[in-house]
Amino acid sequence: MFLMVRNMLKPTLRDKKRYVVIRYLCEQDVEWDINTLISILWKESYNYGGYSFIANSNLNVLKDLYFKDKNIFVVNIKPEYVEDLRFVLMNITSIRDKKVLMYVIGVSGTIKSAKKKYIEGSED
Amino acid sequence: MDIWVSGVIMRWYGDIVRFLDDKGKELLRKNFNVKYLGLVVDHENFNDKELDTSGLDFFLLYVEEDSKSLSKIKKSRKLLDKINVDAKGIVLFSQKYEVLRNAVDKHLVDAIIDLPLSFEMFNVDEILIKRASENNVSLIFNFRNFISLSKPLKVRYMRNMRKILQIACKKDVKVLVGSFAENFYELRKPRDLSSFLYVAYRNLGFSLKASSDNYKWFYEFLRKMNMRERIYPGYYVLNGEEHAQANSKR
Numbered sequence: 001m002f003l004m005v006r007n008m009l010k011p012t013l014r015d016k017k018r019y020v021v022i023r024y025l026c027e028q029d030v031e032w033d034i035n036t037l038i039s040i041l042w043k044e045s046y047n048y049g050g051y052s053f054i055a056n057s058n059l060n061v062l063k064d065l066y067f068k069d070k071n072i073f074v075v076n077i078k079p080e081y082v083e084d085l086r087f088v089l090m091n092i093t094s095i096r097d098k099k100v101l102m103y104v105i106g107v108s109g110t111i112k113s114a115k116k117k118y119i120e121g122s123e124d
Numbered sequence: 125m126d127i128w129v130s131g132v133i134m135r136w137y138g139d140i141v142r143f144l145d146d147k148g149k150e151l152l153r154k155n156f157n158v159k160y161l162g163l164v165v166d167h168e169n170f171n172d173k174e175l176d177t178s179g180l181d182f183f184l185l186y187v188e189e190d191s192k193s194l195s196k197i198k199k200s201r202k203l204l205d206k207i208n209v210d211a212k213g214i215v216l217f218s219q220k221y222e223v224l225r226n227a228v229d230k231h232l233v234d235a236i237i238d239l240p241l242s243f244e245m246f247n248v249d250e251i252l253i254k255r256a257s258e259n260n261v262s263l264i265f266n267f268r269n270f271i272s273l274s275k276p277l278k279v280r281y282m283r284n285m286r287k288i289l290q291i292a293c294k295k296d297v298k299v300l301v302g303s304f305a306e307n308f309y310e311l312r313k314p315r316d317l318s319s320f321l322y323v324a325y326r327n328l329g330f331s332l333k334a335s336s337d338n339y340k341w342f343y344e345f346l347r348k349m350n351m352r353e354r355i356y357p358g359y360y361v362l363n364g365e366e367h368a369q370a371n372s373k374r
Contacts, residue, residue: 086319090312099309
């Protein structure tokens with residue numbers, strides 16, 4: 001019997017990543033579902049650069065790293081597109097008719113250092 | 125957070141806003157590490173008694189001028205004297221080329237705002253930007269205004285902005301970006317604002333410099349202007365000893 005084995009790419013062939021830690025502040029104390037945040041981010045990045053931007057930048061929201069109490073979530077993206085992501089976030093002004101302010105707390109190369117630097121030390 | 129670009133630390137961040145409350149100030153100073161904070165006010169809504177200037181580094185008066193006599197600019201110079209801030213200046217928006225050129229040539233303004241919108245009326249002009257660099261007039265981009273535009277206008281704005289930044293980089297004109305926020309939720313992190321320039325011009329070093337060093341330069345420049353040490357090209361200000369030496373030689 002033929003077994004399907006999924007091999008991982010070699011480290012040199014894998015795409016490089018940056019983990020961008022983002023905080024949002026809302027008009028009222030509303031705890032957004034992660035899926036609403038993902039849909040808003042995709043909609044705004046589609047407005048900015050279309051499908052090609054989303055595909056080329058490897059934009060991906062990490063669902064496991066969503067901290068509701070601190071209003072923080074983490075996105076991974078290619079290093080060349082970090083500035084574009086900052087611009088996309090700046091253009092988000094409201095979610096469901098409520099004013100929102102989104103900003104980048106920091107950018108990191110690994111999840112471990114992102115947690116240590118920007119999430120554990122940040123205020124509620 | 126310090127950022128290194130070609131061996132230079134970028135840490136002097138600044139922002140220009142349209143409002144000042146305690147919540148906003150705290151966010152800007154603590155979380156966003158803003159070193160220089162400026163307030164912009166319309167010269168028509170100007171009321172020096174209601175104005176709170178605490179925790180402010182510089183003050184700007186916004187003038188929309190379309191008449192060739194430049195009467196509004198001359199009037200607003202007098203209004204500035206009522207304000208007790210170290211550094212203060214005038215920001216001009218005009219859609220007429222003659223007005224902009226006249227004000228820049230005579231050095232009546234300190235900065236021009238939203239030049240891409242003005243360039244909808246006429247073509248991008250190299251001479252105006254060259255004269256701005258000679259007379260120390262800086263360019264300011266208003267992010268709040270950009271967001272409020274429709275999609276086709278945004279495209280035009282970015283197209284003109286790219287051309288302006290290309291010339292500004294060549295002629296060494298100082299460029300600033302401000303959030304111009306009217307409430308707390310319109311505030312933006314200065315480091316994020318620099319990406320607005322990056323997206324338009326694709327030059328990270330230039331965009332970071334514009335959001336850091338240029339604010340320091342602008343603050344120093346406005347402060348000097350208030351001390352009446354207005355420096356024109358070809359002239360320089362003498363200090364007390366140099367004055368005495370020059371007089372003794374005569």
